[in-house]
Amino acid sequence: PIIYIITPTNIRAEQKADLTRMSHTLKLVNNIHWIVVEDSENKSSMVSRLLERSGLNYTHLNVLTPPQFKMASKDPNWLKPRGVLQRNAGLDWLxxxxxxxxxxxxxxxxxxxxxxSLDIFQEMRYTQKVSVWPVGLVGYLRYERPVVKNRKVVGWFTAWKPDRPFAMDMAGFAVNVQLVHKYPEAKFSNEVQRGYQESTFLTGLKLTLDDLEPRANMCTEVLVWHTRTEKSSMKNEDKLMKKYGKATNPKIEV
Ligand code: UGA
Ligand code: MN
Incomplete structure (x- = not known):
């Protein structure tokens, strides 16, 4: 089976670094199709070039998050969901x-x-309905994971709202494409309670805990990490600008 990977991507100073790392990981995985959805009014030439140069099979889309749903830089990071319309655009395309x-x-x-980890793609490749696994460095814990008893998922090990129908991070599951076609209404939403994006989508696929396929050695191994790239300070740009009237060359892409 082919793996479709939907990646929302937001414009920021660290975007090219993050996308470069991710594309180089994906180059090591067979039979995939990368659907990259920019949160922007137009497709950027940086992302276009990066995708073209990667040699990967890809689809490049864009949709702008309307300002009322967009996080301000001073907002706490949990205030508004991110990547919602972008994931939905990927779903529509599929x-x-x-x-x-x-x-x-x-x-x-x-x-x-x-x-x-490259191993996570092997774990998800043969998914009947939904496969699930732990995610590292998330939820203010070392990991969050599905609780497995007798080879079945029976609940969720999380500190925050373990009573959610599917209390896992976006990185913790993969679904069979046939199911996505069967339930065309299943999608993400900017209107749902915080922490309920994953549950909203999976509930839309009419799933119950019984349908979940525990992977990564019965959910005992961490093969994906919810790392977050530190925001780089550019404060010396202003300093050089004040002192010399110029700073780094804007023609050099970072
Ligand atoms: C956590 C979850 O891991 C995400 O799956 C979830 O979307 C997010 O919270 C959320 O609050 O909605 P976190 O690391 O806090 O993730 O979020 P980001 O990595 O900043 O954003 C998730 C994805 O959406 C990234 O691929 C990012 O590039 C993209 N994004 C971010 C946008 O498309 N637009 C934005 O305005 C911000
Ligand atoms: Mn993130």
Whole structure:
């Protein structure tokens, strides 16, 4: 089966560094299709070039998050959901590929700043309905994970709201593409309570705990990490500008 990977990506100073790392990981994975969705009014030439140069199979999309749903830089990072319309645009694209209707495939939502072991792609490749696994460095814990008893998922090990229907991070599951076609209404939403994006989508696929396939050695191994790239300070740009009237060369892409 092919793996479709939907990645929302936001414009920021560290974007190219994060996308470079991610694309180099994906180059080591067979039979994938990377759907990169920019949170912007237009497709940027930086992302276009990066995708073209990567040699990966990809689709490049864009959709701007409207200002009322966009986080301000002073907002606490949990205030507004991120990547919602971008993941939905990826889903729309996938569902509109009628030629893929009978295709055996798996869908994974992969944010651009996480760290992915190559092993996680092997774990998800054969997914009947939904496969699940632990995510490291998330939820103010060393990891969060599905609780498995007798080879079945029976609940969630998280500190925060373990009572959610599917209390896992976006990086913690992959779904069979056939299911995505079968339930065309399943999507993400800017209107749901915080922490309920994953549950909203998976509930839309009419899933119950019984449908979940525990991977990564019955959810005992961490193969993906919710790393977050530190925001780089550019304070010396201003300093050089004041002192010499110029700073770094804006023509040099970072
Ligand atoms: C956590 C979860 O791991 C995300 O899956 C979830 O989308 C997010 O919280 C949320 O609050 O909605 P976190 O590391 O805090 O992730 O979020 P980011 O990595 O900053 O954003 C998630 C993805 O959306 C990234 O791929 C990012 O590039 C993209 N993004 C971010 C946008 O498309 N637009 C934005 O305005 C911000
Ligand atoms: Mn992130």
């Amino acid at each position: 569902r509109n590929q009628k030629r893929f209707l009978a295709e055996q495939g798996v869908l994974y939502f992969a944010d651009d700043d996480n760290t992915y």
